[in-house]
Amino acid sequence: MKKPQLxxxxxxxxxxxxxxxxxxxxxxxxxxxxxKVTLEVWSWVPGxxxxxxxxxxxxxxxxxxxxxLGGGPxxxxxxxxxxxxxxxxxxxxxxxxGFVPSFVDTGGLADLSTLGANNxxxxxxxxxxxxxxxxGKAVFAIPQDTGPFAMVYRDDVLKKYGIAAPKxxxxxxxxxxxxxxxxxxxxxxGNFYATFAPWFMALAWADGGQFFKRDxxxxxxxxxxxxxxxxxxxxxxxxxxxxxGTIQAFTADYWNAAGAxxxxxxxEAAWGPGGYAGSMKDKGAGLWRAANIPQWTASNxxxxxxxxxxxxxxxxxxxxxxxxxxxxxxxxxxETAISQNWTNGGLFPASDAGLDFAILKDKTKNxxxxxxxxxxSSVYATASRxxxxxFQWAPWFPFANDNFNKQMDLMLKGKLTPNQALxxxxxxxxxxxxxxxxxxx
Amino acid sequence: MVRKEKFTPLQILAxxxxxxxxxxxxxxxxxxxxxxxxxxxxxxxLWFGNKSYLSENLNTLFTRQDGIFTRWAVNSxxxxxxxxxxxxxxxAMAGYAFSxxxxxxxxxxxxxxxxxxxxxxxxxxxxxxxxxxxxxLLNTYWAVILPGLVNPFGLYLMRLFWDxxxxxxxxxxxxxDGAGEWTIFQRLGLPLVRGGLVTVGLFAFVAAWNxxxxxxxxxxxxxxxxxxxxxxxxxxxxxxxxxxxxxxxxVLGSLISILPLVLAFLTLGRYWQGGLANGAVxx
Numbered sequence: 001m002k003k004p005q006l007x008x009x010x011x012x013x014x015x016x017x018x019x020x021x022x023x024x025x026x027x028x029x030x031x032x033x034x035x036k037v038t039l040e041v042w043s044w045v046p047g048x049x050x051x052x053x054x055x056x057x058x059x060x061x062x063x064x065x066x067x068x069l070g071g072g073p074x075x076x077x078x079x080x081x082x083x084x085x086x087x088x089x090x091x092x093x094x095x096x097x098g099f100v101p102s103f104v105d106t107g108g109l110a111d112l113s114t115l116g117a118n119n120x121x122x123x124x125x126x127x128x129x130x131x132x133x134x135x136g137k138a139v140f141a142i143p144q145d146t147g148p149f150a151m152v153y154r155d156d157v158l159k160k161y162g163i164a165a166p167k168x169x170x171x172x173x174x175x176x177x178x179x180x181x182x183x184x185x186x187x188x189x190g191n192f193y194a195t196f197a198p199w200f201m202a203l204a205w206a207d208g209g210q211f212f213k214r215d216x217x218x219x220x221x222x223x224x225x226x227x228x229x230x231x232x233x234x235x236x237x238x239x240x241x242x243x244x245g246t247i248q249a250f251t252a253d254y255w256n257a258a259g260a261x262x263x264x265x266x267x268e269a270a271w272g273p274g275g276y277a278g279s280m281k282d283k284g285a286g287l288w289r290a291a292n293i294p295q296w297t298a299s300n301x302x303x304x305x306x307x308x309x310x311x312x313x314x315x316x317x318x319x320x321x322x323x324x325x326x327x328x329x330x331x332x333x334x335e336t337a338i339s340q341n342w343t344n345g346g347l348f349p350a351s352d353a354g355l356d357f358a359i360l361k362d363k364t365k366n367x368x369x370x371x372x373x374x375x376x377s378s379v380y381a382t383a384s385r386x387x388x389x390x391f392q393w394a395p396w397f398p399f400a401n402d403n404f405n406k407q408m409d410l411m412l413k414g415k416l417t418p419n420q421a422l423x424x425x426x427x428x429x430x431x432x433x434x435x436x437x438x439x440x441x
Numbered sequence: 442m443v444r445k446e447k448f449t450p451l452q453i454l455a456x457x458x459x460x461x462x463x464x465x466x467x468x469x470x471x472x473x474x475x476x477x478x479x480x481x482x483x484x485x486x487l488w489f490g491n492k493s494y495l496s497e498n499l500n501t502l503f504t505r506q507d508g509i510f511t512r513w514a515v516n517s518x519x520x521x522x523x524x525x526x527x528x529x530x531x532x533a534m535a536g537y538a539f540s541x542x543x544x545x546x547x548x549x550x551x552x553x554x555x556x557x558x559x560x561x562x563x564x565x566x567x568x569x570x571x572x573x574x575x576x577x578l579l580n581t582y583w584a585v586i587l588p589g590l591v592n593p594f595g596l597y598l599m600r601l602f603w604d605x606x607x608x609x610x611x612x613x614x615x616x617x618d619g620a621g622e623w624t625i626f627q628r629l630g631l632p633l634v635r636g637g638l639v640t641v642g643l644f645a646f647v648a649a650w651n652x653x654x655x656x657x658x659x660x661x662x663x664x665x666x667x668x669x670x671x672x673x674x675x676x677x678x679x680x681x682x683x684x685x686x687x688x689x690x691x692v693l694g695s696l697i698s699i700l701p702l703v704l705a706f707l708t709l710g711r712y713w714q715g716g717l718a719n720g721a722v723x724x
Contacts, residue, residue: 069674071678072677082570087571
């Protein structure tokens with residue numbers, strides 16, 4: 001157990017040194033192939049077609065063709081079809097972390113460790129590498145963007161009720177009760193997203209919760225792990241008292257309530273604030289702030305979880321894997337690409353040095369502008385560096401994702417206790433995993 | 442002669458309620474295209490906001506990504522038009538063969554063709570994809586058009602129309618008069634099954650216009666997308682992180698994308714109704 005710790009320490013030290021040197025140059029990328037090469041890239045990163053122009057300028061003999069399929073299930077269906085068919089796949093494709101294992105299982109992804117990808121591990125925030133290289137040897141993707149968790153809150157509302165931004169969950173619970181009493185139940189301190197499993201999982205992730213683990217050829221699934229139970233019971237207690245709401249995320253109802261100051265705080269991934277600014281526009285503009293998520297025990301080190309984010313995979317079919325790896329590394333480590341991806345699409349980088357780029361902290365632009373000019377990217381950078389490294393997904397996660405909504409619905413209707421809901425989630429999802437042919441327990 | 446119906450107030454009420462129920466989504470669409478994304482979430486869904494953003498929405502729709510929406514519209518017309526036309530030709534000829542001629546294994550073959558209607562299209566995607574890859578047709582217009590030409594349901598419908606609308610005596614008489622088989626089919630037969638042609642054409646057009654899965658798998662270049670795929674990509678990007686959401690623009694695009702279908706039904710609906718009744722009674 002000593003060794004990995006030392007490694008991590010060295011890693012973060014090198015990351016620190018790297019970040020410290022002013023105007024750090026991009027890492028040395030692998031050599032470009034000699035001949036003329038065309039790379040096909042499937043990605044929904046906004047403005048990527050313009051970003052690749054800079055790449056093509058730096059590597060004139062590599063021609064990159066970008067296809068934007070918008071992401072989501074349809075993109076995966078298409079990618080899966082080509083991987084199963086053994087032909088027609090792009091060289092590089094964008095895949096969200098949670099879906100990487102199911103593509104690994106098709107055997108259609110290249111193991112990038114054979115091409116020297118592990119040499120670049122040190123440039124990424126540690127937990128992101130855990131997402132693309134679960135066993136620490138084979139590397140199935142290059143981390144791209146991330147969604148570490150922070151707390152967002154309405155500064156004006158908290159001040160109105162005389163509440164300081166809570167630093168622990170105990171303080172948060174107390175704040176929720178105070179706000180409920182003082183506002184006559186009109187203003188809720190928080191909101192539980194009952195239809196987004198990854199939101200809930202991120203909160204448990206911050207507590208060290210583990211949901212899936214590959215064990216040789218089989219899997220261990222623990223959806224009802226102690227952290228999950230602790231987190232869900234905590235929230236259910238506040239929900240039952242009416243201290244927090246259960247408005248669905250990304251709905252007009254939610255934006256209206258949040259815009260009107262009826263939801264005083266929430267827990268959002270690094271890409272969330274951009275959505276707040278875009279969806280609420282002038283309502284509540286400048287009144288929001290971001291802070292570290294509350295901790296279970298008061299501490300100076302911040303532990304957080306993650307919701308969302310994606311990676312660049314190289315397919316086994318690619319005829320130019322070396323160039324594809326080069327492009328994936330450049331796309332996610334070069335200052336040019338990270339800056340453009342942030343400006344065009346609000347992609348919060350997986351690159352450790354990228355977290356400190358000045359462009360992320362521009363106070364005159366959203367999301368920081370919507371957050372009263374606060375440098376919220378620094379809050380999210382702290383969060384990202386505090387995300388637990390060991391966290392795995394399973395190929396059948398899409399089923400778990402849907403089944404979660406069913407169990408939460410039953411729980412909110414009072415038909416299941418939080419523990420029963422999580423046990424049912426575990427049981428039904430495990431049965432499905434076995435039905436899909438996985439050896440899981 | 443259309444008989445004038447007298448409705449009871451209760452019936453009128455029920456019909457009115459149903460009409461409102463059916464038209465409400467369309468009303469929402471019309472109201473929404475006048476809003477920007479902020480109003481979409483902050484104003485009442487079934488009434489207009491205080492400021493119209495229709496011109497901005499139109500502008501975004503037709504200029505985003507260098508005006509690719511127009512390209513998608515043209516693609517949709519090419520895909521659906523060619524598929525409809527080709528599928529009418531194939532179905533009419535094959536249906537004629539099954540109706541007019543006697544040949545060995547006819548019933549078995551027809552049964553086999555009917556059976557293929559039952560095969561879900563998703564099951565065919567992988568083999569189709571592999572075939573097109575082998576033939577080098579991926580990322581071409583043909584990849585979307587060719588599979589649509591094979592239309593077993595159209596063939597079945599056309600056979601019904603031929604059976605009902607083209608008397609075999611007529612064919613015999615024409616043969617005796619010395620008309621060739623092609624002339625009989627084309628000059629004598631086709632005008633008699635015009636309703637059928639329109640029906641099959643409309644069905645094929647609508648199916649091809651709305652087709653999503655086939656172009657999704659078969660083409661990977663944005664300039665080959667049809668409207669369905671293109672708008673869906675915009676919708677996905679709109680809901681992905683950090684993007685300026687353009688939902689109202691997408692709604693406007695969707696409304697425009699159904700106009701050709703509305704137009705087709707209004708102009709050809711007459712034939713279509715007659716055709717369906719024909720098939721229903723005489724088939």
